Amino acid sequence: xxxxxxxxxxxxxxxxxxxxxxxxxxxxxxxxxxxxxxxxxxxxxxxxxxxxxxxxxxxxxxxxxxxxxxxxxxxxxxxxxxxxxxxxxxxxxxxxxxxxxxxxxxxxxxxxxxxxxxxxxxxxxxxxxxxxxxxxxxxxxxxxxxxxxxxxxxxxxxxxxxxxxxxxxxxxxxxxxxxxxxxxxxxxxxxxxxxxxxxxxxxxxxxxxxxxxxxxxxxxxxxxxxxxxxxxxxxxxxxxxxxxxxxxxxxxxxxxxxxxxxxxxxxxxxxxxxxxxxxxxxxxxxxxxxxxxxxxxxxxxxxxxxxxxxxxxxxxxxxxxxxxxxxxxxxxxxxxxxxxxxxxxxxxxxxxxxxxxxxxxxxxxxxxxxxxxxxxxxxxxxxxxxxxxxxxxxxxxxxxxxxxxxxxxxxxxxxxxxxx
Numbered sequence: 001x002x003x004x005x006x007x008x009x010x011x012x013x014x015x016x017x018x019x020x021x022x023x024x025x026x027x028x029x030x031x032x033x034x035x036x037x038x039x040x041x042x043x044x045x046x047x048x049x050x051x052x053x054x055x056x057x058x059x060x061x062x063x064x065x066x067x068x069x070x071x072x073x074x075x076x077x078x079x080x081x082x083x084x085x086x087x088x089x090x091x092x093x094x095x096x097x098x099x100x101x102x103x104x105x106x107x108x109x110x111x112x113x114x115x116x117x118x119x120x121x122x123x124x125x126x127x128x129x130x131x132x133x134x135x136x137x138x139x140x141x142x143x144x145x146x147x148x149x150x151x152x153x154x155x156x157x158x159x160x161x162x163x164x165x166x167x168x169x170x171x172x173x174x175x176x177x178x179x180x181x182x183x184x185x186x187x188x189x190x191x192x193x194x195x196x197x198x199x200x201x202x203x204x205x206x207x208x209x210x211x212x213x214x215x216x217x218x219x220x221x222x223x224x225x226x227x228x229x230x231x232x233x234x235x236x237x238x239x240x241x242x243x244x245x246x247x248x249x250x251x252x253x254x255x256x257x258x259x260x261x262x263x264x265x266x267x268x269x270x271x272x273x274x275x276x277x278x279x280x281x282x283x284x285x286x287x288x289x290x291x292x293x294x295x296x297x298x299x300x301x302x303x304x305x306x307x308x309x310x311x312x313x314x315x316x317x318x319x320x321x322x323x324x325x326x327x328x329x330x331x332x333x334x335x336x337x338x339x340x341x342x343x344x345x346x347x348x349x350x351x352x353x354x355x356x357x358x359x360x361x362x363x364x365x366x367x368x369x370x371x372x373x374x375x376x377x378x379x380x381x382x383x384x385x386x387x388x389x390x391x392x393x394x395x396x397x398x399x400x401x402x403x404x405x406x407x408x409x410x411x412x413x414x415x416x417x418x419x420x
Contacts, residue, residue: 002028002057011049014197015190019182023050030177031057036129038114038174039152041181044229050179051110051150060148063107066100071113078121080137089138101134101145108148114174115155115166122167125149129173149174184226184233191222194230198237209247211240216251224258383418386411390420 004024007013013024030037031054039047048067055065073081080090084099100109111117117125128134129149133142151174160166184191195213203210213221226232236257240249385404393399401411414420 004028007053011053013046013049014194015187016193017182017187017190019180020187020190023179023181024053026177026179027053028057030054030179032059034148035176036148036174037150037177037179038171039150039179039181040157041152041154042183042229043154044231045181045183046230047152047154047181048110048112050181051108051152054150055108055110055148058108058148060107064104065108065110066104067110067112068100069112071116075118078118079124082121083124083134083136085137086139089136093138096136099134099136101128101147102143104147105145106147108150111149111151113153113155114151115153115157115160117166119165119167122170126167126170126173129170184229185224188222191224191226191233192218194233195221195237198234199241202238202241206242208241211237211244211247211249213249213254214251217249217254220251220254220258382414386414386418387420390415 002010004021007024007028008015013020027037027050037050037054039050041047051067052065055061068082070078079085080093080097080099082099082101084097084102085093087093087096111125124134128145128147132144132146134145135142155166157166157171157175161168161171184194192213199211228235236254239257240254244253246253386400389400389403390397393403397411397415398408401408404411406414
C-alpha cells in the first residue's frame, strides 16, 4: 500500500493539513474494495482527486474511468446519458445508444454533483447500487453492469433529504464511506504552498519570471476566507502572474485582486421554523380575526342605535369613542365629509352578537356565524330608510342626507342606484 506522501506526489496534491491527509488515507484504504464512496466538501476543494486515487489503486484500474457532471446534463436527457436508450424511444433517438453505466462495465463511474440528480433518476441509480441492474430508456430488457460508483456533492444532503429533493435510501447506499475534504480556510498553512505551486506553473506556461509575495502579502493571503477555495486561489495566482509587471507582489497589490465583500463575515446558518414559531403565528392570526369580529359587532351596534334613534347628531355625540375606534379619525364631521362610511341599518335581530368569544367552539366557528348573519338583506333596509327619509322631508336631499348621517352626494348616488 502506497503512503500518503507518495500518493500526494503521484496525483499532484499540495498540502500537509491533517484533515487532508486523513481524507487521502481513507481513499487509500477503501480503494481495493468495491464499496461506494461519497466525497463531500465545498465547491473548489478538489473533490475530483479522490475518485481518481480510488480508481488507480483498485483492481479496476485497467478498465474505464468515467467522470459525469450530473449538474451539467439537462433533466430530460440525463437518464439517456447514464443508462442509454433504444432507437425511437423519444424524439431525436434515431439509433440505439449505450449509456455510461454500460460503457464503464468493470470500471469506475464518478458522479460529480450527485445532489442535482432528478428524483426519477435517483430511483434508477438506487437499483444499480442494489443489484447492478438497469433499463435503457424505452427498453423493457434488464441489463447488468459491474461498476464502482464514487459520488461527490457540495450540497447539504441532510437538508436535501428533509426537503424531499434527495432520497434517503440512496444517500445511505452512496455514503457507505464518507470522505470529507476541508475548505481552504481551514488549511491555513497550505495556502501559501499552493500559491507558490500555482505561481511556478503559470511562470512556465506564460514564459515569464515567477511572482513572489512580500511577508505582509503572505499574511493577507493566509487570512483571506477563500470562498471559492483552491479554484479561487488558482485564479488569483494566474491574474497576478499575467497582469503585474512587478514580480514582487505587495500586500496592497494583492488586496486589489481579492473581493472584499463577505470575507470576514460569520457564516449564515439556515434554520427551519420551529413548532413554537408556527404556534405564535396562529395565535396572531386568531387575534386579528377576533379583533375583526369585535369591530364588526361595534359597527352593527352603532348602526342599530342610529336606526332606532333617528337623530344622527345625538348618535354621533353619544358614540364618539366607538366611532373613533372604528374609523380611526378624531375629527370626523359627517356633514362636511364626502367619503364618510355609510352607517345604514341592519336587521335588529343581529345586534345581539356583540358578545366576547369565550368558548373553544367560537375560536373556530365564528367566521361561519358572521357569514350567516350577513346573508340577511341590508339592501332592503337601506332602501326603506332612504324612502322614508325622502318622504318625511318632501324629497329634499340635503335634509334627508343629514338625517341618515351621510353626505348629500352619497345620498344622490343611492337614489340613482335604487332608481328612486
